[in-house]
Amino acid sequence: MTEAGAKTIHIDVMDGAFVPNLSYGPQIVAALRKETNAKLEVHLMVQNPENLVQAFIDAGADSILVHVEATQHIHRALSLIKAAGKEAGVVINPGTSVSTITPLLRMVDQVLVMTVDPGFGGQKFLPETTAKLDLLRELRGKTDGYDYKLEVDGGVNEATMPEVQNHGVDLAVAGSAVFDGIDAKKNFQKLAEEAG
Numbered sequence: 001m002t003e004a005g006a007k008t009i010h011i012d013v014m015d016g017a018f019v020p021n022l023s024y025g026p027q028i029v030a031a032l033r034k035e036t037n038a039k040l041e042v043h044l045m046v047q048n049p050e051n052l053v054q055a056f057i058d059a060g061a062d063s064i065l066v067h068v069e070a071t072q073h074i075h076r077a078l079s080l081i082k083a084a085g086k087e088a089g090v091v092i093n094p095g096t097s098v099s100t101i102t103p104l105l106r107m108v109d110q111v112l113v114m115t116v117d118p119g120f121g122g123q124k125f126l127p128e129t130t131a132k133l134d135l136l137r138e139l140r141g142k143t144d145g146y147d148y149k150l151e152v153d154g155g156v157n158e159a160t161m162p163e164v165q166n167h168g169v170d171l172a173v174a175g176s177a178v179f180d181g182i183d184a185k186k187n188f189q190k191l192a193e194e195a196g
């Protein structure tokens, strides 16, 4: 993917508890770190992410995203990431409103708005989530100290990319739109070209 021009690799970590699926741990991040200088963005879909952030920092993550729904100590999780000099992002599921994270917006580098319920690739984009992008952009525009990037994840493909771009996203995660089919490099380049 980096040969195709990808600057960031989004790594989905799932624990089989916060989401009904299981993926991998920090070893995969450490292995990738040895192979690439691309930005490694770790999306922790795990319960109590504050217990795991250090392991992913040690493995070489550049940025760590934690779900507000996954912990009673979201401020602690984000503080640990920031204290290590890494980028910190907060993630909200489709059923979570922006007001849940407003006390955190000053401390984050990124807000990831899930455009599907997390757990599986290949799901259908939920258009009702885009109102949150507008609100987050509006808040960022009018509030001193809000300096986060806006990101979406889930169901992003050639058909939905223009829609999320209309809502002003800075970053979009694409899974199946890139990796389904026979030529992931070509898929990525097509999507990146469309995004401009």
Ligand SMILES: O=C(CO)[C@H](O)[C@H](O)COP(=O)(O)O
Binding pocket: 012, 045, 116, 117, 118, 119, 120, 121, 122, 123, 153, 154, 155, 156, 173, 174, 175, 176, 177
């Ligand atoms: O985090 C996810 C699943 O838990 C995302 O949905 C995934 O990263 C993107 O996959 P796709 O582009 O196929 O929807």
